[in-house]
Amino acid sequence: MPADIAQLIRRPIAPTDAAPLAELLNAIEVVDVFGEYYSEEDATDQINDPVLDLERGTVGVFDGDRMVGFSSAAHKLHVEDVHRVTVSGGVHPKYRRRGLGAELLAAGVASAEALHAIHHPDLPLAVDVQNNALNDGARACYQAAGMTPVRWYSHLRHPLGAAVVDLPLPDGLVLESHSVDNDADFFAVWSDAVLDRWGGVPPQLEQWRAFLGWSAFCPDLSFLLRDVDSGTAAGMLLTFSWDADTAATGVRDANVQRIGTRRAYRRRGVASALIGQVLRVARDAGFDGVNIEVDADSPSGSNGLYERAGFTMDRAEVRYSLNP
Template sequence: MTLRAYAGPVDDEQIERVRQAALAADGDVWLPGPGGDLPAEACVVAQDAGEIVGFGRLDRWTEDDGTEMFLVTGFVHPAHRERGHGTAMLRRQEAYAASLGSGAAHQQLGGNADGSRPGSRQLLLDHGYRVAFTVVDLSRPVAAAVPGALPPGLRIRPVLAAHQPRIHAVIVECFTDSGHGFMPTDLDTHLAGVRDTDLWAVAWDGDEIAGLVISEREGDGVADSPWVAVRPAYRRLGLASALLAHSLAAMREHGVSVATIRTVAENPHRTVQLYERAGYQVVRRMPRYRKPLAAASS
């Protein structure tokens, strides 16, 4: 067994073959692939008798609270598991992350493994990773959706281009310091991603935004709601539930059949329960594991 850096497109066909075999064994999970602007050293290939049997990559970003994250992901062909390939790739990527570390106070290694990947979960646990938070995916049909009553004094207004700076500011205000991996974007990035505003529900109190639900079409009759935000002064009034109902009703009117939403189980606002009351059902739980970068050698 040997490890080496990704050699470029010449490796892609074999990597994809291994990736598809891993997906067939593990089910509908996210697995990394080559791509992006990563240096070759950030992607590692495991070989057995000259044949590619595993692939891993290291992604790096800084979260809103200043945490510098190094996410280690990878997979091994099912026929070559339990031979040390995963451990070797993990250790190599941890060492590479340590070589990149800036020495900042908050540097974390991260790894993902849901219930369908017990081997990956155990690998992370054996190397000192612990669950930091759990991402939860939920879904519901929209056929029976009807608008809900807003709290007194608030009203839904059509979304205009002039509203976007305020909408962006509300998202940043509500999610900054969440501690669950939020990465703020600047206004230009937000504007570049604006679409499907006919599905949005934005509640106003006079000239101030009180809360919002942003939804986007994903194709095949599915729409996702990546942002649900209620400003602190308007919480505990039922506004989030009312906005969800308005957004779901808009989806129904525009031919959407299934609504999806993602949250964090540890959210202090008990968002999983909020969405379940709105008719959503949990379809997947995805623990996010972390450990301090300084512990990479442990």
């Protein structure tokens, strides 16, 4: 039997907690279905995010050496209007329906407020959480805390194989794979593109480098389109693939984590060409599918772009927000 909730240990998550965090996340995945499994190395990458304040922004709940719940609040370093702090968390299925989820959500909101007071006290604060649209327990917990749905996201999957459609590159653009030499161009494109997205803020170079340092990053499945005449980087796409997902499911998928086009090059087929390229290369490399998360409310109509390329809906997620 699980220990009494009051007897569980609460403390900030430490760098040495990667193994129990991975075990907890994998137990949560079985029930809540985010399409994500974790190795200890993957959990280490999450804990070592350079902008995550472990002491002020995280809480781990332990039953002995076993992590049975957690919350984390990820603040933004540079913000122009609203400081959106993203709170993540979860409770082991065997420890649910005992108030621990509500406790951890409250802890995450308190962490968000504390970090906001340190970094952006003069700006409005929004606390965001995101979860599977079918998770009724999470939705009830968020609503009880006064959170309301503000955004919907589609998780799409392409089966590759014969469903891959060849698309030509736009005139005047050439394709490059990611390398050390052009990484700055990838970063520059993303820095421009993300500003037009809901809640988008300028990315930080330190966090970018840490992200691309993850073992799951696939440089041979990450592409840049460059203007032949000016040399300007027009669009980019970054792909990751997690071995823990493959080990747990037997399915080896590529996951597009970033895709963006500079404003001056939009409506020229840049995103379509990048998607077509990653589909072809992933198919030829023996992947089973390609996944991507799409903002269902995006003004760019990106859902239609992916549907035309052969993607179909896998699951939906909802983002809830609170303005404390």
